[in-house]
Amino acid sequence: MHSLFKDSDFKIHERLKIKSLSTLISQIPTSKGWSNIFKKFSNSSHFESLQRFLVDEYSSNYCFPKPENIFRAFKLTSFQDVKVVILGQDPYHGVGQADGLAFSVPERVNTPPSLRNIFVELSNDIGGVRSTDLSNLASQGVLLLNSCLSVRSSEPRSHRNKGWELLIDLVLQEINENKSGVCFILWGKDAETLGNNIDLAKHRLFISAHPSPLSAYRGFFGSKPFSNVNNALIELGENEINWLM
Template sequence: MSLSLPFGWKEFIVSMADELNEIVTILKKEMDNGVIIFPALNDVLRAFYETPLSNVRVVMLGQEPYKGIGKANGLSFFVNKGYPVPPSLTNIFKEISDEIRSFNIPPHGDLTKWCKLCSAKGGVVFVLWGKTASTFDKEIDTSKNTILKVAHPSPFSANKGSFGCNHFTIINDLLDTSIDWNL
């Protein structure tokens, strides 16, 4: 199966193209055998289509995609409108609300607006939430980029540093233009 990515991304990840093609091939084979995968195959690489490479300023990594039709949509922590906001995202909204008084907690978990935001002073801000996400820190060039790490915002670990981490304020301080986190 040939991997198709939008302009900019394909050139950026050319060294990983074989691995990505292999992942997509494995997922397709699983689906052909009746296995339901989350997110759906057409959403596995959704992040690349939502945000052009030249616009990337903040990357948020978590642990695993949500499971369930309509919940898993290929974007970290996001769920489609019409589905209950998951506990981890509820905690993210709480943290933003505690940090940024003008933030209004939305009644949905569709964060695609965040894919279209901001400009940076330089480099990318990588937000690594949880142990699994934190293992990617060695892959990030810290001479050009900023890494923010803390416990996953899950109800099981949010009290271990996620609450009160001020990541959203720090992100806004690092960007040319502050993000309006309202949806």
Template sequence: MIPGPGPEGAGRPSWADLGFFRDADQEGLTAWERLHARLGAATAPWQPEPGHIFRALTLTPRHQVRVVVLGQDPYHTPGRAQGLAFSFPKGEAPRDSLKNILTELGSDLGALKMDGDLSAWAKQGVLLLNTALTVPLGEAFGHKTWGWAGLVSQILAATATDGPRAFLLWGAPAQKLCAKLPREGHLFHASAHPSPLSAYRGFFGSRPFSAVNDWLAAQGQSAIDWAA
């Protein structure tokens, strides 16, 4: 289940190199082994399905990251969590925060994306990372204190040191998590969260998608096809 180096990734930094997966404690267990055991012993059902826990890391190998989008925890509505922040199941019409994200996309770039499946973004180097990777059904933030924070902090530190990256920080929690990352060479684009409760406080009109593509162009990189 641990995400490896990905296609053509041999010899390059991998998510599997992070201490969360490699460093053992005094009892010989890694942080992931402890968390995996806790998930296995949980009596309340949780999601996403085990094979999708690290889907964001699998679809976006470490050396291919170009953009980081931080969500909070997976959708707790049964069947909706896909292992990618904000993404809906393929063919399901977007609602709530994702609907607002795609509304802003249309306003920003004139791009029309009707499907809520964001896997095409992930395959282009957009790391769709939640700050907890699992959630009990019907209980938002139920696994927030289970140990995912250690992994997320390591991922953010790795992306900030591997090379120039664009960070889309939607809402105060995401901005706080990235507050201590080095700024030089990176793009940090901060705004209100796209939630229906806060989108009108500065997310709408923030133009994050054009900001990222303009920055990528300045780096000599191809644009993200946000309509994909």
């Protein structure tokens, strides 16, 4: 199915939006229990350099997701409600794909290869199919994050090592220290590196290759993350995630 966005229309839209990016970054989430994390981040030198980088990037290039969706994962899932963290690499780098939730795309957009592989594993693991829009997972307590929260068009990993990793590390640290019984699904080397300090006495950790076509056959397929997480949640006294909802 084709995207609703024409490439030219999307670029014009982003040009109009970018003037407010610096304001957006300055008004990072202060509700849903994330305020302590973002306060620490906004007081760091990394935040200042990241903000300058993003303003320049979004002004000079076509970047994703839309500025207003950069922190969408934190707006849809409160700190209190987090039961599962899925951590990937960086947002989709095609027009109209990235929606601010890791691996999710709007329903009327073509399914990216990584998400298609996730659906293959989902079907083989627990059976069934689901929408490409993963926001209903977020509402169940699944925090859908990437190691980087932005990317330049057609250039994967282009916003790597610019400061996002510090924020994600702070998020994981806060969850690790101040919650218990959270299931962490780490897909790919970047995610695995950020998850090195997770306390396995308190939480459950599921690591595999990234679902990208470049690595899915090197440990993602057959990893059964969805059933394994639900089994772990039951053991922890939590409700299962409805992955097909």
